[in-house]
Amino acid sequence: MNIAYFTVLSISFVVAIFICTQKPNPGRLKWFALFTGIVLTIELGNFYLYFPLVHHSNHYIFNIESVFEFYFFSWFFYRTLTKKNNKFLIKCFVWIYPLILAGSFLTVQEYFSFHTYTYILGEIYLVILCILYYYELYHSNEIKPLSSQPDFWIVTGLFIFSAGELPYMMLLHYLNNNFVVTSFYFREYILGTLNIAMNAMFIIGLLCSIQTRK
16 A cells, blocks of 8 residues: 555655746646655655654644644645635635644643644644535636636545545544454554545646646
């Protein structure tokens, strides 16, 4: 599963780099090169045990990565969604989430442990943004084939992963305390498959942007 995941993630990074070379300017999609590059670097670092050598746990680096992802997609949706209320929701999250993180680390969570509660909050937020995108898309006056819209593929990939992972994260402590093997297999295979599906849809979305601009 790790080989398949790293292969798809690497392909998404290469495709994102390729998109940056295309004309006309790919706009906000060009920043997926930065996003996928950072994620790939962190994931490879954790897989080859570089980050765990820095500290006894690699959870802290996943904490940083997940917060980066929440803010990257906040920016992406802010540039994608059109309704003022939806943009206001994003602004609220961007300003309030760091305060919630700080309060959480000072009380119920430790920095070197995975920030389960605030991660769940972030995933719920992403699911809501995906639903808002679908709502705007449904009520849009512009009619285009969904298969040719880069944003649709990217948002759908994110929605499938976030909605699929959310129940597991909500049950994480219970599973780790009572069903360790089940938790391990779910993380390795179910979440691994969701990760592959998400990045595969990112690839399709990025490739669609080439056709869309022609």
